[in-house]
Every structure is written in structure tokens, then in C-alpha cells.
Amino acid sequence: MDTELISKKELLQEAGISYGQLYRWKRKGLIPEDWFVRKSTFTGQETFFPRAKMLARVERILGMKNEDLSLDDIADAVSPSLADVSLTLAEIRQRGLFSEAAVDAFVSAHPGEEALPFGGLLSLCVLDSMLRTGEVSLEEGQIVLDALDSGLAQFENKEADVLFVRKMGLSTALLVPSSAPVAIESGARVVTRLGVSECSEALSARIR
Amino acid sequence: MTTSEKKLGDVRINGDGAVAGGTVGNVVINGAGSITSDMEANALRINGAGSADGDVSAKTIVVNGQGTFRGAVHVEEMTVNGDASINAGLGVGTLKATGNVSIGGGVAAHDIKLKGLLRVGGDCDAETFDGDGAFEIGGLFNAGTIDLRLYGPSKAREIGCERITVRNGKKIPWFWVWTEKALKVDTIEGDDISLEYTKARVVRGKAVTVGDGCVVDLVEYSHSYSRVGDAQVGEARKIDSEEATTDETVSTGDELDTE
Structure with missing residues (x-):
């Protein structure tokens, strides 16, 4: 498993998303809680993400948004509740x-x-x-x-x-x-x- | 509620009493009452002092006076006039509170309207927060929009949002007991950020305005930044973003003090 991390700032720049979007996605459960890795850096506590997983997830969310899916639909797709399948x-x-x-x-x-x-x-x-x-x-x-x-x-x-x-x-x-x-x-x-x-x-x- | 639904038993405590929980209809406590186990109710109303030992889920909860919940609470609409404390987590559609609300665990809310003090031990999620008063959030305060008029010392570990506005509240005699009016927070990250009386290590956003009474070590902005009044800012950095940066503006009340 790729454990390489990406900082939040890097992620926003690379994916072209804003802080507001990222926090909204987190609230909607589009990004799992344990992907938010808090680490101490020389500037204080910063948040990191598993790079490969996070970039893939962001791309997927942005792709689904282009298909005009609502955030709730996307949440269902990325964290499927298939308990009764x-x-x-x-x-x-x-x-x-x-x-x-x-x-x-x-x-x-x-x-x-x-x-x-x-x-x-x-x-x-x-x-x-x-x-x-x-x-x-x-x-x-x-x-x-x-x-x-x-x-x-x-x-x-x-x-x-x-x-x-x-x-x-x-x-x-x-x-x-x-x-x-x-x-x-x-x-x-x-x-x-x-x-x-x-x-x-x-x-x-x-x-x- | 439609009339075809099975009629559930109503519970009423007048004076002093204790009842077991279970699935019930409308519960009214006038005086002092306690619910001794998990309860699922249509509506719970406490006039006086009420407590619940287990988890409570209900369509509506109204607390006039004091409500103590030792478990978790799930409710569509919660109104508090007075004091409410919840030991575990709170999941709520709309929370309207006048007075004190303290939650030991985390909060997931749609809308929060507050006059008074909100204390949350864990993280607090909300689409909208509109408050006159103060909040203390132990973890991350993640909200769509935050409007806070400060009437007392507030703090949060981190704030992440789309839009946040912090203003100095107007003087109301009742709130004079609190001396220091300031929001202390490690990090604020959002799109539109407009602050007064805020002490933060880092503020990051698209459009950032730092106003009267603010002390911020570092501002990082992608579109616009302005410093107003007597705000103290250690350093302000422009961060390039992937998005178009055509309408970028930088204005400061006076000179920008870098380092």
C-alpha cells in the first residue's frame, strides 16, 4: 500500500479545489475520516492525506460532479451501503x-x-x-x-x-x-x- | 404524523417522577423527571428539570429549564431555553438554543441558531451556524457558513468552512460578565473569511479580511486580502491556485507589515 502523503495545501493546488469544497466533502462523508492525518511540522500541526487514494478520490468526485450528480449521490457511490445486497x-x-x-x-x-x-x-x-x-x-x-x-x-x-x-x-x-x-x-x-x-x-x- | 399510525402512549410527569424509556408518543415533564433507559419518542418537552439516562431519539425536543442527557441524542428539531447538556454525541437537524448547550461528544447538525454559549467536546459539523454569544469547540468546527457575533471568549481547535464572518457583538448588559471578547483558534481555512477580534496562528482562504482586534501570525490567500483597522498580521502570503486569478486585489488599511 502506498503510504506516501500529500499535504492539504499541495492537494488543493494539484486538484484545483478550494478549502470550502474540501470541508464540504468531508461533512458529506465523501472523504473518510481516517484519511485526515494530522502531523506536526515545523510550522505547527498540519493535515496530510494518503496521496494516491486522495487524488483518485478527488478526481472521481469532480468527475461525478461533471455528470451533475448531487453530493449525496456521490457519497452513496464512494461509500456504498450495500448491506442488503x-x-x-x-x-x-x-x-x-x-x-x-x-x-x-x-x-x-x-x-x-x-x-x-x-x-x-x-x-x-x-x-x-x-x-x-x-x-x-x-x-x-x-x-x-x-x-x-x-x-x-x-x-x-x-x-x-x-x-x-x-x-x-x-x-x-x-x-x-x-x-x-x-x-x-x-x-x-x-x-x-x-x-x-x-x-x-x-x-x-x-x-x- | 398521520392518524393511521399506531397510537403510541403519551407520558406525563407532573411534580417529581421517573419513568422507563421505550417507544412512546409525546413526553412532557413538568417539574422534575427522569427517564431511566433508552427512549424513542415523538416529542419530548421538559419544563423544569429533566434527565435521560439512555440514548434519546425524537422528532422534537424542547427544553425550558434544564435538560441532562447522559447518552446520545438524535433529534430533528431541538429547542433549548436554559441549559442542556449531552454527555455523548448530538445529531440534530435544527438546533435553536438560548442559554447554554454543552455536548461531550461530537455534533452533526444541519442548522444551529445560538444565543448564548455552545460547548462541544469533539468535532462540530453544521451547514449553517448563526450565533450571538460564544462557542468552545474541542476539535474541528466544519461548517458551510459561520456567522458569529462575539459576546465572550470563544475557541476552537480548527475551523474549516466555506464562509465565516466574526464580528464584535453589541453590548448587552447580560453578557458583561465575560470580560475578554475574542475567538482563539489555531487554524481557519475557508473560501470567504472576514474576521474581527480573532487570534489565530494561520488563516488560509480565497478572500481574507482581517479586521479590528485581530492577531494573526500568518495569512495565506489565493485571491484577495485586506487588513483593516488595528489588525496585527505577522505575514501575508499570496498562494497561487489553479483557478483563474484575474480579479485579484490586495488592499490594506495601511502598510502591510511583513515580518
């Missing part, structure tokens, strides 16, 4: 939302489930993205699913990243808060780090 396995396969391999892996981990609620879809989406990186094998995908099943509920209102770590042929998956830095011994390697909220946004776009 549910798709059957047949629908998922038919629409080709995810790779067959990912769906098969999910089914073997959750035998007997015919319809997936949003949580299940999200796990499947994360698994699919992990497998697509080519760094994670199908068997290892089960480890990711296991981590998601047991841990994702704890991150209900926070942004989580999925980490896949490998050391000398052993592998494991972790869930950590998006803003948290992770330190790891030199013998081990973080194979991929994936933001669950990005998956959730991509998922909402694909389902609609």
Missing part, C-alpha cells in the same frame, strides 16, 4: 463478476452456501483480486478467506488492508488497519497488500 452463486457465475477459480475456491471453503450477502461478496472480491496478482496460489487463497471470515467483522467501520506474508515456503494472511504501518522480520516478505475498501468500491461499481 445478496447474489446467488448462479448469478455470480453467470455475470462473470469474478474468476471461476476464485468462485470455486470460495465454494470449497463455504460448502452449501447458495446466496452470498455483501460480506461474502466482499471476501470473494478480495480473494479474486489476490489471485489475480499471480502472487497467491489457490491453496493460499483459503488462508486469505479464513483470515477474512474470522477478522473482517472487527473492521466494521474502519478501513482494513489484507496482508499476505510468506517466509520460506510458509504463508499466512493478516488483516490490519489501513493507516497502520507494518514491520516484519527480514526473512519474511509481504507478498501483497490490498485495501478492502477499494475492493468494496470496485465491487459496488461492478454489481450496479
Whole structure:
């Protein structure tokens, strides 16, 4: 995950938006609270943002504004409330939302489930993205699913990243808060780090 | 309310009493009353002193006298004449308050109209704030427009807004107890900023006017800046913005003191 930061002033100049706009978007929930990182600088406390995420988000909001969407519509799109969405396995396969391999892996981990609620879809989406990186094998995908099943509920209102770590042929998956830095011994390697909220946004776009 | 809705029971406490919460219709407390658990009501009216131990959600809340809420409050319209204190957060459509309102947690409001003092422990979000009096915001005060006539010492950690106007309030005898009239804030960021009697480390905006009684270390503006009256400004910097800067103006009451 890119942890490079952008200062508020830089952001406004680069994106061509005003303070008023930025604060309005924050009030409307278009920008997540934990993207506002307060840091001490030599001029005092200043606010920073995760650069890549923030610039992408601003571009998306400005793009949607050009389509004459209201701020409330945009808020729905960027922080989707899909709690009541549910798709059957047949629908998922038919629409080709995810790779067959990912769906098969999910089914073997959750035998007997015919319809997936949003949580299940999200796990499947994360698994699919992990497998697509080519760094994670199908068997290892089960480890990711296991981590998601047991841990994702704890991150209900926070942004989580999925980490896949490998050391000398052993592998494991972790869930950590998006803003948290992770330190790891030199013998081990973080194979991929994936933001669950990005998956959730991509998922909402694909389902609609 | 339509008549087809299920009629909910009304609650009335006259004198002194305590009731459990639950889902109820209209609740009136005349005298001293307490609600001992979470309550969902159509309307809550306190004449005298009332307290709620749990969370309260209602269409309207009116406090004449004193209201103490130990949980969170969600309400479409809240009117306070006197004192109201909320230990947790407040979500409110319109808050009209004359007197003191203090909130331990954060506030998310659409409109706030204040005559008196507003204290917020956390962040305060509002589309419009119109106040005669003072506020103390522990975190960020994020509002569309802020109009404050100062009648006492005010402070906020940060203010972010589209438009803010701070003026010196007219003298009203009742407010004389407060000696120092000033808004103290670390940072103000917005589009149109017009200040009086404000002490700030940094003020950043498109159009910034710093007036009487202000002490500001640094002003950063993208379009226009003016210093009026006896304002003290450490440094004023023009920041280039991506937007057109054709109508830029810089005017100062007298010479601009840089460093």
C-alpha cells in the first residue's frame, strides 16, 4: 500500500479545489475520516492525506460532479451501503463478476452456501483480486478467506488492508488497519497488500 | 404524523417522577423527571428539570429549564431555553438554543441558531451556524457558513468552512460578565473569511479580511486580502491556485507589515 502523503495545501493546488469544497466533502462523508492525518511540522500541526487514494478520490468526485450528480449521490457511490445486497452463486457465475477459480475456491471453503450477502461478496472480491496478482496460489487463497471470515467483522467501520506474508515456503494472511504501518522480520516478505475498501468500491461499481 | 399510525402512549410527569424509556408518543415533564433507559419518542418537552439516562431519539425536543442527557441524542428539531447538556454525541437537524448547550461528544447538525454559549467536546459539523454569544469547540468546527457575533471568549481547535464572518457583538448588559471578547483558534481555512477580534496562528482562504482586534501570525490567500483597522498580521502570503486569478486585489488599511 502506498503510504506516501500529500499535504492539504499541495492537494488543493494539484486538484484545483478550494478549502470550502474540501470541508464540504468531508461533512458529506465523501472523504473518510481516517484519511485526515494530522502531523506536526515545523510550522505547527498540519493535515496530510494518503496521496494516491486522495487524488483518485478527488478526481472521481469532480468527475461525478461533471455528470451533475448531487453530493449525496456521490457519497452513496464512494461509500456504498450495500448491506442488503445478496447474489446467488448462479448469478455470480453467470455475470462473470469474478474468476471461476476464485468462485470455486470460495465454494470449497463455504460448502452449501447458495446466496452470498455483501460480506461474502466482499471476501470473494478480495480473494479474486489476490489471485489475480499471480502472487497467491489457490491453496493460499483459503488462508486469505479464513483470515477474512474470522477478522473482517472487527473492521466494521474502519478501513482494513489484507496482508499476505510468506517466509520460506510458509504463508499466512493478516488483516490490519489501513493507516497502520507494518514491520516484519527480514526473512519474511509481504507478498501483497490490498485495501478492502477499494475492493468494496470496485465491487459496488461492478454489481450496479 | 398521520392518524393511521399506531397510537403510541403519551407520558406525563407532573411534580417529581421517573419513568422507563421505550417507544412512546409525546413526553412532557413538568417539574422534575427522569427517564431511566433508552427512549424513542415523538416529542419530548421538559419544563423544569429533566434527565435521560439512555440514548434519546425524537422528532422534537424542547427544553425550558434544564435538560441532562447522559447518552446520545438524535433529534430533528431541538429547542433549548436554559441549559442542556449531552454527555455523548448530538445529531440534530435544527438546533435553536438560548442559554447554554454543552455536548461531550461530537455534533452533526444541519442548522444551529445560538444565543448564548455552545460547548462541544469533539468535532462540530453544521451547514449553517448563526450565533450571538460564544462557542468552545474541542476539535474541528466544519461548517458551510459561520456567522458569529462575539459576546465572550470563544475557541476552537480548527475551523474549516466555506464562509465565516466574526464580528464584535453589541453590548448587552447580560453578557458583561465575560470580560475578554475574542475567538482563539489555531487554524481557519475557508473560501470567504472576514474576521474581527480573532487570534489565530494561520488563516488560509480565497478572500481574507482581517479586521479590528485581530492577531494573526500568518495569512495565506489565493485571491484577495485586506487588513483593516488595528489588525496585527505577522505575514501575508499570496498562494497561487489553479483557478483563474484575474480579479485579484490586495488592499490594506495601511502598510502591510511583513515580518
